[in-house]
Amino acid sequence: MPTTPVTWRLGQGAGWRPQLDGALARAGGLGFIEVIAEAIGAHHVPAGVAAAIERGLQVLPHGVSLSLGGAERPDPARLAHLASLAERVNAPLVSEHIAFVRADGRESGHLLPVPRTREALDILSENVAIAQAALPVPLALEHVAALVEWPGAEMDEATFVAELVERTGALLLLDLSNLYANAHNHGYDALESLARFPLDRIAYVHVGGGRLRDGVYHDTHADPVVPGVLALVEELFSLADAPGVLLERDDDFPPEAELVAELRAIADAVRRGREQRVRA
Amino acid sequence: MSAPDREAYAARQAQLLDALLRGGEPPAGFDAAQAGAAGSSLRRKRARAVAQAWPALALELGDAFGACFDAYARAVDAPPYGAPREDGLAFARSLRHVTPLGDDARAELLLARAELRRRGVFAGAAWLRRPRRRLLVVVRLPGLGAVHRSVPRRHPRRD
Numbered sequence: 008m009p010t011t012p013v014t015w016r017l018g019q020g021a022g023w024r025p026q027l028d029g030a031l032a033r034a035g036g037l038g039f040i041e042v043i044a045e046a047i048g049a050h051h052v053p054a055g056v057a058a059a060i061e062r063g064l065q066v067l068p069h070g071v072s073l074s075l076g077g078a079e080r081p082d083p084a085r086l087a088h089l090a091s092l093a094e095r096v097n098a099p100l101v102s103e104h105i106a107f108v109r110a111d112g113r114e115s116g117h118l119l120p121v122p123r124t125r126e127a128l129d130i131l132s133e134n135v136a137i138a139q140a141a142l143p144v145p146l147a148l149e150h151v152a153a154l155v156e157w158p159g160a161e162m163d164e165a166t167f168v169a170e171l172v173e174r175t176g177a178l179l180l181l182d183l184s185n186l187y188a189n190a191h192n193h194g195y196d197a198l199e200s201l202a203r204f205p206l207d208r209i210a211y212v213h214v215g216g217g218r219l220r221d222g223v224y225h226d227t228h229a230d231p232v233v234p235g236v237l238a239l240v241e242e243l244f245s246l247a248d249a250p251g252v253l254l255e256r257d258d259d260f261p262p263e264a265e266l267v268a269e270l271r272a273i274a275d276a277v278r279r280g281r282e283q284r285v286r287a
Numbered sequence: 288m289s290a291p292d293r294e295a296y297a298a299r300q301a302q303l304l305d306a307l308l309r310g311g312e313p314p315a316g317f318d319a320a321q322a323g324a325a326g327s328s329l330r331r332k333r334a335r336a337v338a339q340a341w342p343a344l345a346l347e348l349g350d351a352f353g354a355c356f357d358a359y360a361r362a363v364d365a366p367p368y369g370a371p372r373e374d375g376l377a378f379a380r381s382l383r384h385v386t387p388l389g390d391d392a393r394a395e396l397l398l399a400r401a402e403l404r405r406r407g408v409f410a411g412a413a414w415l416r417r418p419r420r421r422l423l424v425v426v427r428l429p430g431l432g433a434v435h436r437s438v439p440r441r442h443p444r445r446d
Contacts, residue, residue, distance in 0.1 A: 077297075077300065078293045078294070078296045078297030078300055079293075079297070107300055109304075110297060110300040110301040110303075110304045111297065111300075111301035111304070113301070113304055113305075113308065113364055114364070114365060114367060115304055115307065115308070115329060116329055116332060116333050116365050117328070117329050117332055119300075119303070119304070119307070119325075122299075126291050126292070126296065127296070129291040130291045130293060130296055133291070153325075154321060154324045154325035154328055155303075155307070155313070155317060155318070155321040155322045155324070155325035156317075156318070156321060157303075157316075157317070158315075158316030158317060159316065192321075223324050225328065258335065
């Protein structure tokens with residue numbers, strides 16, 4: 008599969024949400040924001056997002072409802088919406104998830120994992136190819152945090168994602184909080200797994216907050232980023248560079264100073280990781 | 288490479304999804320505790336969105352909101368993606384036979400019923416007790432949207 012070379016630079020980013028509009032407009036040093044594609048109407052760009060474009064920030068649409076890991080082929084209307092949004096905000100790329108969100112006409116309301124099997128890879132690859140053909144810009148794929156695992160896995164997550172990216176030529180949206188959550192909840196070593204993701208295919212990186220509840224780590228995006236995730240940011244940048252790192256906060260929005268401090272902690276982890284790589 | 292069997296794949300996903308949404312036994316081979324956590328997480332996420340779209344109802348139910356919503360969510364699927372107003376309306380209606388609602392929640396319910404009526408005429412009223420006794424009247428007309436007025440109860444004559 009021909010692959011798109013990763014040539015862009017994004018820098019530090021944050022998920023744009025209406026509740027964060029003011030704080031993100033005032034936060035210095037941001038290079039990009041991400042918008043949830045389904046939260047934006049047709050033929051429309053929210054004023055805060057338009058203002059960010061004016062200030063020179065890049066805007067990346069992030070889809071949550073294509074259900075690329077579902078049994079159905081992706082819906083042309085949803086693809087057309089994502090494509091149109093990409094053009095409206097002049098996006099360098101768009102992203103979606105390696106997940107299913109509906110089956111048999113019923114909506115899950117959230118991203119659910121797919122079985123890590125050859126059969127699922129075949130279906131995903133077909134669906135991704137359909138999406139790529141309908142989109143005007145490259146597509147990046149994000150692996151999800153999964154509280155439940157399918158039985159009969161034929162490979163681990165890093166191998167599965169690497170295989171999908173290889174087959175489709177898609178880019179990788181590496182979510183370090185999802186990696187942390189899955190490693191914690193399913194009992195494997197996040198650092199060892201990280202090194203086997205296709206790091207040369209990273210479009211950008213997600214970092215989000217979460218919390219432990221009854222021993223299970225929940226990727227809530229409504230809590231602070233835990234130290235273990237910041238350690239993964241540092242480890243990643245000690246292994247490879249990535250075009251951008253984005254903070255996702257979706258709920259229980261913190262005071263502005265806390266948000267700024269969290270952005271700074273992420274930038275510091277990136278810098279520490281890069282310094283290790285340069286020294287090595 | 289032969290074409291993948293999308294039908295069998297669809298059936299397996301539908302079985303898992305049903306177990307997660309209803310909080311039932313997961314299909315064979317799944318870890319029941321993991322599936323339970325995943326199902327609770329889906330219902331909690333849904334509850335959170337409804338609580339934010341229905342602040343008076345959430346405030347009134349307080350700590351009972353979570354358990355009440357969980358019971359409703361196991362029985363009733365969410366409307367298509369991202370419709371917490373509609374979801375909350377169905378939830379509030381499901382509570383009518385469970386617990387009496389207070390003034391603020393009944394006012395919120397009445398206004399939502401008018402707002403979410405897609406076509407035709409809506410007219411409804413509710414007696415509210417605080418801060419003063421009054422009748423809340425809500426009317427929705429095609430093209431005009433919903434309007435509401437409070438009609439104060441005539442002050443009782445004092446002898």
